[in-house]
Amino acid sequence: MTNNDWTPDQPLVSIRDxxxxxxxxxxxxxxxxxxxxxxxxxxxxxxxSGKSTLIRCVNALNTIDSGSIKVEGLEVHDPGLDKLELRxxxxxxxxxxxxxPHKTALExxxxxxxxxxxxxxxxxxERAHKLIKRVNLGGKxxxxxxxxxxxxxxxxxxxxxxxxxxxxxxFDEVTAALDPETVNEVLLAIKDLAQDGMxxxxxxxxxxxxxxxxxxxxxxxxxxxxxxxxxxxxxxKAKDPRTQExxxxxx
Amino acid sequence: MKTARKAFRxxxxxxxxxxxxxFKFSPAGSVQDLLFSRWLSGFSPRSLLVVGLLFCLWPxxxxxxxxxxxxxxLDALWRWLPFIVTKGFAxxxxxxxxxxxxxxxxxVLLGLGQISPLRPLARTSWFITQLFRNSxxxxxxxxVMLALPFEIQIGDTIYPIPDWLKAxxxxxxxIMANISEIVRGAIISVPTxxxxxxxxxxxxxxxxxxxxxxxxCFKRMIPPWMNWYAILTMATPLISLLGVEDIVTLSRQAMExxxxxxxxxxxxxxxxxxIFFAYCYPIARYTIKLEKRFVVNQ
Amino acid sequence: xxxxxxYFYDLAQTHPKWNFIYLYDPTQTDRVIEGLWMTIQLxxxxxxxxxxxxxxxxxxxxxxSKYLRLAMQGYIQFFxxxxxxxxxxxxxxxxxxxxxxxxxxxxxxxxxxSNVGWAIISLSFFAGAFNVEIFRAGIEAVPDxxxxxxxxxxxxxxxxxxxxxxxxxxxxxxxxxxxxxVNLVKTTTQALAIAVxxxxxxxxxxxxxYSTAQNACMVFLFFAYFILVGILVLGMHRWERKLRIPxxxx
Numbered sequence: 001m002t003n004n005d006w007t008p009d010q011p012l013v014s015i016r017d018x019x020x021x022x023x024x025x026x027x028x029x030x031x032x033x034x035x036x037x038x039x040x041x042x043x044x045x046x047x048x049s050g051k052s053t054l055i056r057c058v059n060a061l062n063t064i065d066s067g068s069i070k071v072e073g074l075e076v077h078d079p080g081l082d083k084l085e086l087r088x089x090x091x092x093x094x095x096x097x098x099x100x101p102h103k104t105a106l107e108x109x110x111x112x113x114x115x116x117x118x119x120x121x122x123x124x125x126e127r128a129h130k131l132i133k134r135v136n137l138g139g140k141x142x143x144x145x146x147x148x149x150x151x152x153x154x155x156x157x158x159x160x161x162x163x164x165x166x167x168x169x170x171f172d173e174v175t176a177a178l179d180p181e182t183v184n185e186v187l188l189a190i191k192d193l194a195q196d197g198m199x200x201x202x203x204x205x206x207x208x209x210x211x212x213x214x215x216x217x218x219x220x221x222x223x224x225x226x227x228x229x230x231x232x233x234x235x236x237k238a239k240d241p242r243t244q245e246x247x248x249x250x251x
Numbered sequence: 252m253k254t255a256r257k258a259f260r261x262x263x264x265x266x267x268x269x270x271x272x273x274f275k276f277s278p279a280g281s282v283q284d285l286l287f288s289r290w291l292s293g294f295s296p297r298s299l300l301v302v303g304l305l306f307c308l309w310p311x312x313x314x315x316x317x318x319x320x321x322x323x324x325l326d327a328l329w330r331w332l333p334f335i336v337t338k339g340f341a342x343x344x345x346x347x348x349x350x351x352x353x354x355x356x357x358x359v360l361l362g363l364g365q366i367s368p369l370r371p372l373a374r375t376s377w378f379i380t381q382l383f384r385n386s387x388x389x390x391x392x393x394x395v396m397l398a399l400p401f402e403i404q405i406g407d408t409i410y411p412i413p414d415w416l417k418a419x420x421x422x423x424x425x426i427m428a429n430i431s432e433i434v435r436g437a438i439i440s441v442p443t444x445x446x447x448x449x450x451x452x453x454x455x456x457x458x459x460x461x462x463x464x465x466x467x468c469f470k471r472m473i474p475p476w477m478n479w480y481a482i483l484t485m486a487t488p489l490i491s492l493l494g495v496e497d498i499v500t501l502s503r504q505a506m507e508x509x510x511x512x513x514x515x516x517x518x519x520x521x522x523x524x525x526i527f528f529a530y531c532y533p534i535a536r537y538t539i540k541l542e543k544r545f546v547v548n549q
Numbered sequence: 550x551x552x553x554x555x556y557f558y559d560l561a562q563t564h565p566k567w568n569f570i571y572l573y574d575p576t577q578t579d580r581v582i583e584g585l586w587m588t589i590q591l592x593x594x595x596x597x598x599x600x601x602x603x604x605x606x607x608x609x610x611x612x613x614s615k616y617l618r619l620a621m622q623g624y625i626q627f628f629x630x631x632x633x634x635x636x637x638x639x640x641x642x643x644x645x646x647x648x649x650x651x652x653x654x655x656x657x658x659x660x661x662x663s664n665v666g667w668a669i670i671s672l673s674f675f676a677g678a679f680n681v682e683i684f685r686a687g688i689e690a691v692p693d694x695x696x697x698x699x700x701x702x703x704x705x706x707x708x709x710x711x712x713x714x715x716x717x718x719x720x721x722x723x724x725x726x727x728x729x730x731v732n733l734v735k736t737t738t739q740a741l742a743i744a745v746x747x748x749x750x751x752x753x754x755x756x757x758x759y760s761t762a763q764n765a766c767m768v769f770l771f772f773a774y775f776i777l778v779g780i781l782v783l784g785m786h787r788w789e790r791k792l793r794i795p796x797x798x799x
Contacts, residue, residue, distance in 0.1 A: 098698035
């Protein structure tokens with residue numbers, strides 16, 4: 001099933017010719033990209049271009065119609081795949097934080113390692129405390145999500161995904177639902193992660209952030225990757241007219 | 252990004268904390284009880300057929316051993332049907348109409364009393380509402396029916412008070428309390444902006460209430476009001492326990508007249524169940540239709 | 550007779566309409582206590598059974614088999630759309646005749662389900678039908694996105710259900726459930742129709758025997774149910790408040 005002979009010189013996430021339709025609506029029309037370990041890539045594009053669908057497919061939250069997605073050598077859409085193996089390697093942070101409202105921030109972070117990975121309580125608790133401090137929420141361990149602001153909740157969500165020690169983190173428009181003041185604190189946390197060497201795939205509208213942190217930027221429109229490149233050239237020397245139009249609208 | 256935030260807020264309601272979807276229930280009796288109508292109307296004709304068939308076939312199967320056959324029982328039911336329906340069920344409906352009439356008038360007054368700025372009035376109204384909302388209907392019925400005299404004398408004439416009229420008063424007490432809750436709920440659901448706008452236009456409190464607030468409330472009170480009518484109709488058989496000759500009492504009398512064969516029980520009681528269902532089902536469907544229409548128009 | 554009882558005995562002599570006989574006559578006091586106890590027992594048992602029925606029903610409503618779902622729908626529609634009084638009578642009179650009987654002494658034929666038993670069955674199914682909808686709505690109120698986040702963390706369906714869905718669904722259902730349970734306690738009075746010796750039945754027996762006690766019995770009934778239901782409502786409110794999560798709910 002997962003005879004894994006993946007080595008770090010191969011792409012960590014490898015997406016090949018992925019097609020995905022929701023009923024009659026074709027959302028992904030042949031998307032391919034590779035992400036190496038330690039890379040930070042941003043996917044940008046207009047709404048409906050398939051960005052969120054794409055990274056949800058990487059985490060097996062959506063199925064694909066054809067093509068292949070490999071994470072560390074594991075074929076994500078192999079029906080025989082043990083989803084637990086996949087989720088141990090892939091962490092995801094959502095636009096709507098989705099914290100568990102009936103658990104404190106610390107419990108939210110500890111829940112998955114305890115229940116899913118079945119790691120010992122003391123070890124998990126220590127790691128959870130470290131993670132809370134890492135996302136700058138020291139002192140909020142016993143707060144419930146209802147008592148935290150949007151930005152704080154999002155940071156707890158990031159810490160919660162990190163508690164599983166993933167190899168790649170997916171961020172699905174994580175700052176879209178936040179007020180401008182709180183967007184920064186979340187972006188800082190992500191930047192921190194990126195600088196520590198975590199492989200990140202971000203779907204985002206924050207162009208400034210993308211320019212600063214990303215190693216590579218992909219522009220999607222209507223289900224295909226139109227153009228991609230490192231930030232240095234992407235924003236200034238975009239070749240495709242669709243890219244230029246999009247950039248002119250948002251910059 | 253702004254539109255995403257707006258859409259997010261609209262989806263999640265007034266909080267920007269994505270904790271839980273707003274759920275449909277409300278603590279006050281009105282909206283939650285509307286779900287009674289929702290379920291009643293959500294009933295598909297096909298499941299009705301299935302249940303009805305099971306209903307009719309099973310006793311026939313179980314009664315194969317009796318010496319009084321099932322067909323004879325159905326015959327008896329058929330013979331007594333006009334009597335039971337026109338004298339019995341008609342009384343149930345009569346009681347329900349009058350109860351709703353009395354209960355609504357009293358309930359509206361009580362509801363207005365609850366929101367009165369005069370504290371003693373508000374507290375008394377609140378207390379009366381809670382008292383009658385939380386009392387068992389049967390107990391209230393007993394108390395009222397036994398307490399009310401069976402005739403009253405006005406001037407020289409003695410007016411007998413029929414027992415069904417006493418039952419009307421008895422049942423109208425809990426209805427009054429529940430309508431009061433509906434009225435109060437509807438009034439407080441009108442945005443405070445309405446009160447403020449009226450105040451700045453120099454309307455007095457009474458004028459605001461009657462010219463601005465209540466007309467808006469009226470529409471949104473109708474579905475829960477109809478819902479309570481359905482619940483009330485289902486509660487009218489209680490009056491049979493006090494001797495009033497409604498459908499249940501008359502069914503029992505009919506069975507007596509037919510020598511009380513046990514095979515009669517299922518057809519007669521079953522028929523009672525069915526006729527109540529047949530009456531309340533269209534009401535429930537119409538209630539849901541009205542509710543949808545009023546929600547959209549807001 | 551102590552002073553308290555003596556007072557009411559004297560009151561009965563001077564005010565013939567206010568005979569608080571259950572306060573000074575031990576036989577009647579016993580009847581009242583039996584009735585009260587029966588009401589409490591009936592309420593507690595029916596509450597527990599109806600909650601269990603509700604949980605099972607909510608699960609069945611989400612089942613794969615279409616026939617199971619249809620059957621559950623039929624059950625709910627039947628019990629929600631018919632008067633509970635007639636349900637009680639139907640169960641006891643019409644269905645009761647089909648229950649097997651046993652004979653403890655060779656003479657008497659005692660049915661294995663007594664009238665109290667039928668009252669419990671009828672009332673539990675009645676309240677259970679409402680509970681199914683309440684629990685189902687509670688389960689559906691847990692947002693898909695929260696369950697998705699749990700899935701993204703690696704939890705399997707059973708774990709999501711136990712650790713995420715059920716705790717949240719329960720909190721959402723609680724106000725409606727409390728309302729329904731209070732309603733159930735009030736509906737137990739209707740068991741009078743099938744001669745279950747609960748409180749209302751006992752009080753009526755008392756004033757049937759002693760017609761002067763009528764007013765006194767009514768007064769007692771009024772306050773007894775007021776207090777009973779009041780205790781339940783307060784208890785439920787307190788429980789709701791205890792289970793509150795900051796930032797959630799009205």
